[in-house]
Amino acid sequence: xxxxxxxxxxxxxxxxxxxxxxxxxxxxxxxxxxxxxxxxxxxxxxxxxxxxxxxxxxxxxxxxxxxxxxxxxxxxxxxxxxxxxxxxxxxxxxxxxxxxxxxxxxxxxxxxxxxxxxxxxxxxxxxxxxxxxxxxxxxxxxxxxxxxxxxxxxxxxxxxxxx
Amino acid sequence: xxxxxxxxxxxxxxxxxxxxxxxxxxxxxxxxxxxxxxxxxxxxxxxxxxxxxxxxxxxxxxxxxxxxxxxxxxxxxxxxxxxxxxxxxxxxxxxxxxxxxxxxxxxxxxxxxxxxxxxxxxxxxxxxxxxxxxxxxxxxxxxxxxxxxxxx
Amino acid sequence: xxxxxxxxxxxxxxxxxxxxxxxxxxxxxxxxxxxxxxxxxxxxxxxxxxxxxxxxxxxxxxxxxxxxxxxxxxxxxxxxxxxxxxxxxxxxxxxxxxxxxxxxxxxxxxxxxxxxxxxxxxxxxxxxxxxxxxxxxxxxxxxxxxxxxxxxxxxxxxxxxxxxxxxxxxxxxxxxxxxxxxxxxxxxxxxxxxxxxxxxxxxxxxxxxxxxxxxxxxxxxxxxxxxxxxxxxxxxxxxxxxxxxxxxxxxxxxxxxxxxxxxxxxxxxxxxxxxxxxxxxxxxxxxxxxxxxxxxxxxxxxxxxxxxxxxxxxxxxxxxxxxxxxxxxxxxxxxxxxxxxxxxxxxxxxxxxxxxxxxxxxxxxxxxxxxxxxxxxxxxxxxxxxxxxxxxxxxxxxxxxxxxxxxxxxxxxxxxxxxxxxxxxxxxxxxxxxxxxxxxxxxxxxxxxxxxxxxxx
Ligand code: SF4
Numbered sequence: 001x002x003x004x005x006x007x008x009x010x011x012x013x014x015x016x017x018x019x020x021x022x023x024x025x026x027x028x029x030x031x032x033x034x035x036x037x038x039x040x041x042x043x044x045x046x047x048x049x050x051x052x053x054x055x056x057x058x059x060x061x062x063x064x065x066x067x068x069x070x071x072x073x074x075x076x077x078x079x080x081x082x083x084x085x086x087x088x089x090x091x092x093x094x095x096x097x098x099x100x101x102x103x104x105x106x107x108x109x110x111x112x113x114x115x116x117x118x119x120x121x122x123x124x125x126x127x128x129x130x131x132x133x134x135x136x137x138x139x140x141x142x143x144x145x146x147x148x149x150x151x152x153x154x155x156x157x158x159x160x161x162x163x
Numbered sequence: 164x165x166x167x168x169x170x171x172x173x174x175x176x177x178x179x180x181x182x183x184x185x186x187x188x189x190x191x192x193x194x195x196x197x198x199x200x201x202x203x204x205x206x207x208x209x210x211x212x213x214x215x216x217x218x219x220x221x222x223x224x225x226x227x228x229x230x231x232x233x234x235x236x237x238x239x240x241x242x243x244x245x246x247x248x249x250x251x252x253x254x255x256x257x258x259x260x261x262x263x264x265x266x267x268x269x270x271x272x273x274x275x276x277x278x279x280x281x282x283x284x285x286x287x288x289x290x291x292x293x294x295x296x297x298x299x300x301x302x303x304x305x306x307x308x309x310x311x312x313x314x315x
Numbered sequence: 316x317x318x319x320x321x322x323x324x325x326x327x328x329x330x331x332x333x334x335x336x337x338x339x340x341x342x343x344x345x346x347x348x349x350x351x352x353x354x355x356x357x358x359x360x361x362x363x364x365x366x367x368x369x370x371x372x373x374x375x376x377x378x379x380x381x382x383x384x385x386x387x388x389x390x391x392x393x394x395x396x397x398x399x400x401x402x403x404x405x406x407x408x409x410x411x412x413x414x415x416x417x418x419x420x421x422x423x424x425x426x427x428x429x430x431x432x433x434x435x436x437x438x439x440x441x442x443x444x445x446x447x448x449x450x451x452x453x454x455x456x457x458x459x460x461x462x463x464x465x466x467x468x469x470x471x472x473x474x475x476x477x478x479x480x481x482x483x484x485x486x487x488x489x490x491x492x493x494x495x496x497x498x499x500x501x502x503x504x505x506x507x508x509x510x511x512x513x514x515x516x517x518x519x520x521x522x523x524x525x526x527x528x529x530x531x532x533x534x535x536x537x538x539x540x541x542x543x544x545x546x547x548x549x550x551x552x553x554x555x556x557x558x559x560x561x562x563x564x565x566x567x568x569x570x571x572x573x574x575x576x577x578x579x580x581x582x583x584x585x586x587x588x589x590x591x592x593x594x595x596x597x598x599x600x601x602x603x604x605x606x607x608x609x610x611x612x613x614x615x616x617x618x619x620x621x622x623x624x625x626x627x628x629x630x631x632x633x634x635x636x637x638x639x640x641x642x643x644x645x646x647x648x649x650x651x652x653x654x655x656x657x658x659x660x661x662x663x664x665x666x667x668x669x670x671x672x673x674x675x676x677x678x679x680x681x682x683x684x685x686x687x688x689x690x691x692x693x694x695x696x697x698x699x700x701x702x703x704x705x706x707x708x709x710x711x712x713x714x715x716x717x718x719x720x721x722x723x724x725x726x727x728x729x730x731x732x733x734x735x736x737x738x739x740x741x742x743x744x745x746x747x748x749x750x751x752x753x754x755x756x757x758x759x760x761x762x763x764x765x766x767x768x769x770x771x772x
Contacts, residue, residue, distance in 0.1 A: 022703045023416050052546045055706075055717055055734040064723050065702075076719065078706055078734070082543065082557065085564050089706065110546035113742040121380075136373035136771055137272075138237045145271050145381055152270045152381050157236045159243055160280045191346060193353050194375055194768055195400035198444070198481055202470075205463040235771075238353065238374045241345055267393065270378040291481055 001047065001086050009047055010088070014038045027089040035092045036102045042079055042088065043107050050079035050088065053104065056114035058122045062148040072096040073124050077104070094124065103128040121146035179309035182226075182252070184214035186304075189225035191245060194232030196259035199291035208294040213301050222248040227304065228281075233261040234274045246281045252314060254284040256304060259291050266290055338366055341753070345374045351448045352765045354741070356748075356756065363752050368745040375767035383731035388414055388488055388698040391731060396482040398733060399769040401444050402437035402712045404473070406769075407486030410731075412567060413707035413718035414488045417700040418670060426490050426663040427568040428610040432503075433485065434568075434709070435599040435606075436473060439510065440466050441712030441764075442550075442592040449589075449761025450521060453530050458517055465513035468506040475502065488698055489671040490664030500607045507600050514596060522593075531586035535747045535759030542583065545743040549714025549736055550591045551763070555583035561710040573605050585762040670698050697726035713737045713764055735769045 001009070003026030007019045010028050014037055017029040030038045042050040055078040061067040071093035080087050094101060103126035104111035115126040116135035123144035126132060134141065140158060143150050192200060203210055210216055219225040222245045234242055246255065257277055260266040263286045265275035277283060284307060287300035344355040353374040359367040379398065383391040395410045396403040408430045415422065422430075447462030470480045475496050477483035485492050521527045537547070539555040552559055558577045562570040578594030580587035657674035664671040668687050677684030690696045700722040708717040714736035723729040740763045747763075748756050 023419060023705045025704070025706055027704075051543050052548075054546055054708075054715065055719065055732070057719060057732045057734075059721055059730045059732075064721075064729060076732075078717065078719070082559055087706075108546065109541075109544050110739050110742065113738060134373075136376040138373070145378065150271075152378070152385055155236065155271050157274070158240050160239060160274065192351070194377075195397050195481060197351070198400055201444075201448075201463055202467060202480075205467075206460050207464060207467045232767075233375060233377055235374060235376050237376065238345065241374075245346060268377045268382070270382055272376045272378040293480065 001084055003086070003088075006048065006086055006088050009045070010038065010041065013041055013045070025089055026087065027091065029091045029093070032092050032094055032101060035090075036104075038090060039077065039104055039107055042090070047084075048081065048088075049083045050081045052080045052082060053108035053110045053114070054078045054080045054087075056104070056111055056118065058118045058124055058146075060122060060146065060148045073099055073122060075101050075118065075124060099124045100127050102126070105129055120144065123147065175313045176309075178313045179311070182313070183305040183308040186213070186215035186227050186301075186308075187217060187219045187225050188215055188227040188229050189220070189222050189245070189249070190218050190229045190231055191242060192229075192231045193234065193238060194261065196232040196261070196291040199294065199297070200229070200231045200258065203294040203297045208298065210298065210301060213298070213305065215301060222246075223250060225249055226253055228253065228255045229258055230255065230262045230277050231258040233259075233266070233268060234277055234280075235272050236274060237272075239274050239280055242277065243280050254304060254308065255281055256285045256287065256300060257283045258287050258297065258300075260288050261290070263288055343756070351452070351761075352767050352770075354765065354767075354770075356744075356760075358748075358753065358756070360753055363754070365748050365751055365753055365756065368748050368756075370741060370744050372741060373771050375771040377768070377772065379733065379772040380731055383728055385727070387726050388700075388728060391728065392486055393482065393484045395486075395733075396484055397768050398735070398772065399441070399711060399713065399716075399737075399766045400481060401766060402434075402441040403481065403483050404433045404437040404477075404485060405709060405711050405716060407484065408434055408568075409707065409709040409711065409716045410718050411486045411488050412709060413705055413720045414698070414700065414728075416705040416707045417703060417720055417722055418488070418698070420489060420665050420667055420670060422490055422665055423663060424569075424611050425494075426665075428606050429491055429495060429663060430486075431568050431570065431573070432495075432603050432606045432610075433473070433476065433491075435603045436469055438599050438712045439596045440469050440473075442596050443469075443510075445712075445761070445764040446517070446589060446592055449758060449764075450527070452757050452761050453527065455521065455524075455527065458520055461513050461517055461520075465510045468509045472499070472502055472506050475499065487664070487671065489667060490660070494659035494663050503603060503607060507603070510596075511600070514593065518593065521589075528586065530755070530758050531589060531762075532584060533582070534585050534751060534755045535762060536582060536584040537743060537747055538583065541743065541746065545746075546739045547714065547743060548739070549711065550588050550595065551583075551740050552714065553577065553579045554587035554591045556581050561708050561715050565708070567707075567709060569606070570602075572609075573602050575599075575602050585758050588762040695726060699724060699726050708734070711736045713740075713766070713769070733769075733772060735772060737763065737765050737770050741765055741770055
């Protein structure tokens with residue numbers, strides 16, 4: 001299926017906020033409540049059959065022009081189907097004070113580490129995750145470095161001077 | 164100069180000479196520099212010629228700690244621990260600019276030079292240093308070993 | 316130790332030991348001699364069998380994604396070198412592909428061929444290192460020496476083209492740094508001949524070797540379903556019989572015009588991964604040979620007939636206002652800038668002033684060129700893709716290497732996300748080693764080919 005057909009198939013069967021295909025990347029934005037259903041649909045509907053969660057990440061829109069007041073985080077799923085050789089990007093938006101997204105570990109085990117990384121870097125939590133610990137940094141680390149308001153040179157050394 | 168001090172300085176020299184050709188290194192390899200370290204250690208550049216060909220994979224049996232690659236704050240306590248486990252006499256080589264100063268990783272994750280945690284004897288800059296400069300650094304270390312006051 | 320306590324300790328009997336035998340917790344890493352890479356594996360052993368394993372990563376986290384946000388688009392290229400530092404060229408091109416997609420530009424024909432050629436050379440280097448290092452950890456030190464020898468031949472090629480051995484920073488948004496040097500194809504032929512000899516030798520040393528087989532066959536296997544569910548790509552996926560390869564499934568550059576096979580195996584164990592990698596190297600060489608035969612534009616020859624002058628004199632003339640005809644004079648560049656003459660750069664770079672730096676001749680020789688250069692380098696100008704996002708994937712040595720870039724319209728990327736090919740297999744590593752012997756952890760870990768820079772970023 002090409003991108004437009006994928007978008008159609010998802011739009012028919014689920015509530016979506018918006019879709020676009022900027023530069024040929026089929027993209028669906030859904031609400032957080034609809035997310036588990038949409039993801040399950042993507043994996044299980046035979047016409048879609050997205051059997052791989054290629055990537056899961058987040059973007060902090062705190063300083064993005066025109067989005068300063070909107071929901072701060074966007075969690076981004078990149079799905080790929082081995083059967084049909086097509087891709088889709090699913091996004092959902094959450095606010096800073098309610099940064100929780102349902103976990104996708106039950107659908108794809110690959111979500112496990114990706115979600116831990118998003119928690120580590122952005123501080124977005126995933127409800128239902130079996131072991132939501134920091135993946136790359138250490139537990140003593142305070143804050144989430146990929147947030148736009150974390151200065152790049154704020155060091156938190158375990159030993160040695162902080163400089 | 165009394166005969167005694169003449170004798171100890173000659174002994175120092177002899178020990179220095181022996182030590183400089185029996186470098187047992189512990190490669191603490193973390194990152195990209197490790198690739199260049201491999202290249203230097205293998206047949207093409209052959210650091211065996213300097214008596215430094217044999218890595219010991221236990222810090223307790225090694226004399227020279229080669230810190231090869233970026234040290235992150237998460238890794239820093241491990242490096243310190245390895246250094247503390249080495250027995251005297253011991254030397255440290257900072258291999259690559261990341262270990263010397265943090266390199267171009269000036270950010271929250273990276274230690275800005277391992278000399279903030281452990282003492283360093285020889286710095287080999289480069290990102291990564293070419294095998295030729297590694298060999299140069301190694302020879303500098305040999306000079307240092309040979310000429311310093313020996314403790315035994 | 317007193318007799319009773321020793322008995323208690325060894326057999327787990329008597330008071331103070333709880334009941335029955337207890338499992339032993341053994342931690343490996345992060346600085347473990349038998350593992351090339353810094354991760355920490357905490358295992359729970361029953362005798363020698365791993366009952367449970369927990370993998371911890373992040374010891375090489377260097378804030379790649381944050382660093383990218385701090386500079387212009389081209390400034391991130393040196394950081395991408397250091398993701399998968401065994402095959403940095405592929406990372407460069409993957410990143411450039413994402414930005415180009417965001418900009419909506421298409422690189423030149425010759426550039427596409429160059430990218431293919433250099434990517435495949437990188438892929439061979441990566442596989443050589445992977446097999447060499449994991450064989451060394453099994454005791455086959457000779458293989459390691461041979462493989463590094465072969466890699467050295469290829470690195471010399473890479474150095475010829477890029478000026479560096481490892482951290483090459485050769486990709487540019489909209490093209491590459493320089494054209495291929497003279498005589499590249501002859502050198503490649505020679506290097507490949509030597510590499511093939513080495514591979515032949517390694518085949519004879521390893522593929523039928525009883526010790527090697529005992530350590531590899533049937534170990535570390537992952538089922539087809541699990542491999543897919545964990546989103547594992549690359550040689551590990553092909554080792555379970557799924558012929559997924561970005562180069563074939565969603566071709567980029569000129570891969571759709573070249574002939575190559577995608578080697579697959581069935582068993583998904585360490586040995587299958589080894590065989591896939593060995594076969595892929597041969598395919599990569601095939602690709603390079605075809606690409607070199609078909610690459611358009613021919614060799615570079617800026618001949619001396621047009622009065623070449625050195626850059627300093629060039630600048631002087633420009634300063635004195637003697638710019639007449641200056642644009643027509645080819646410049647002599649130092650050997651490490653070979654392939655950066657105007658003619659060469661025009662062949663390999665997109666003709667788009669918003670993206671690509673002008674050649675040295677144009678910069679020094681004309682006011683337009685100087686302005687253009689200035690505009691691209693100056694803070695706040697530079698490459699400014701329109702608002703939007705793009706994901707581009709290339710086939711890295713370990714699997715799908717994707718870059719997801721978000722632009723906010725300024726000259727700095729708003730967000731750069733790298734989908735690291737070796738993170739999913741590492742997430743599945745505990746599944747691969749649980750139930751096996753503790754000694755088998757080493758070859759399994761080797762076959763995953765974990766690269767710290769890419770895993771932890
Ligand atoms: S000095 Fe350069 S090559 Fe060496 S570890 Fe640091 S970034 Fe990598």
